[in-house]
Amino acid sequence: MAEINYIEINAENRSITIPQSEKLLGVENDSKAIRKYFRCPKIVGDGIDLTKSDVHINIQNASNKVSGKDRYNAENLKVSGENVTFEWSPLRKATSHKGAVRFSVCVTEEGTDREWNTTIATLNVLEGEELFTEKEREERGSDFAGILTADATADADSIELGKSAYVNGKKIEGTLTSKNEIKAVTKKTELSSTPIIIPNYGQSTMPVLKHTIEVSLADTNKPVLLKRDAKKTVVYNEAGSIYGDAKASDVRVGKTFTSSNGVKITGTLVTSEVKYGTITGKGMNGQAIETGLSNVSRFIMARKFPSSNAKHGILSLVYKDGKLSGIAGFIGVGYNSVDNHSIGTVAINKGTITYTPKTDEEMSALTEGDTYDWIAIGE
Structure with missing residues (x-):
């Protein structure tokens, strides 16, 4: 590979120094036929970093017409110590006329409005021979456009509405919009x-x-x-099914869930939990029953197989809606329904039921030595 001769950029006085070997840009109508290499300090101006900026080569071709202006993006920008290097490969527009091509380097910092420029330097384009002169291009414009656009593949749906392009020598009006969903x-x-x-x-x-x-x-x-x-x-x-298909009536009251529409819903289902067991009566002494429930709403207790020495006492108790009722039994006499007159009291503390017989009312006792079956319901 031939030695690279760099075009040097002076960040202090903004000048561009071109080696003698690099002053030729090409011959008329060259396109991508030559590559120029630049070297510039990495930091220019007031701390503008070229590695965090867009670097361009601005040109004015030898026609000296406004239409002869163009801008190229710097290629292959790399850091080399305190400098950066980048490249430029000019297209046909830069070499379309013989004579001096004026150019400068422009640096625009990303994300800001800061811009840094060099002064102008010149490269030379030599005279060449093109198939068509400028006048002939005008006279045979459609044929020439056909030659240049023969390999184009765009169609109306790939060109934005309000824009146009030439494809195979024909002008196409774009139809591409944002209406598709x-x-x-x-x-x-x-x-x-x-x-x-x-x-x-x-x-x-x-x-x-x-x-x-x-x-x-x-x-x-x-x-x-x-x-x-x-x-x-x-x-x-x-699909709403990913959230489940439960209804409020399927979920326990007080608990929440996400509906099939992704909405938070509170359940309304009232559930009952039942526990049961047995105790042995302790006469006039109070008795506590650990039901294992978190809360007790109803309670039933009944005496099982009364002993022969049982003269009196509670045969059954029913606790419901905060009220207590029961039945007391008598040997040789039968039984009576009892409530506030000959019955004790029930205290509910979460899952613990405590029954206390009524003072001086042996009818309210849990007969000592007898077995009582109980059922507790929690909601």
Whole structure:
């Protein structure tokens, strides 16, 4: 490979120094036939970094007409110590006329309005012979356009509405708009997690629903134009079944869930939990029963196989809606229904039931030594 001779840029006085070997830009109508190499300090002006900027070569061809102006993007920009190097390969417009081609280097900092420029330097284009003169191009414009655009493949739907282009010698008016819609279909939904930071604790995870979505054009035969501030609204059709199909009446009262429409709903289902067991009566002493429930709403207790020495006492108790009633038995006499007159009291503390016989009322006692079956219901 031949030695590279760099065109040097002086960041202090903005001048461009061109080695003698590099002063020829080419012959008329050359296109991508030559490559020029530049070297410039990495930092120019007031701290403008070329590696964080757009670098251009601005040219005026030898026609000296406004139509002869053009701008090229610098190619292959690389850092080399305190400098950067980049390249320029001119197209036909730069060499379309013989004579002096004026050019300068322009640096525009990304994200700001700051711009740094060099002064003008010149390269020479030698006289050549083209198939058509400028006058002949005008006279045979359509034929010439056909030659230059014979391999173009654009159609009306790939050119923006209001713009035009030549394809195979014919002018095409664009029809591409932003009217086509985008649709989204959920292909898969699964439980996943995402990392979170909890203050005074550290990193943890939060459960999330992970959706796998397929996005496609509503009309697959028509492209979509997204330009500058243009936005597309994605219609997100999601199967409600991924949230479940429960109704409020299927979920326990006080608990919440997500409906098939993704709405938070509070359950209305009233559920009952039942526990049962046996105790042995302790006469006039109070007795506590641990039911194992979180709360007791109803309670039933009945004496089982009364002993022969049982002269009197509670045969059964019923606790419902905050009220207590029962039946007391007598040996040789029968039984009576009892309530506030000859019955004790029940205290409910969550799942614990405590029955206390009424003072001086042996009828309210749980007969000592007898077995009592009990059933507790919680809601």
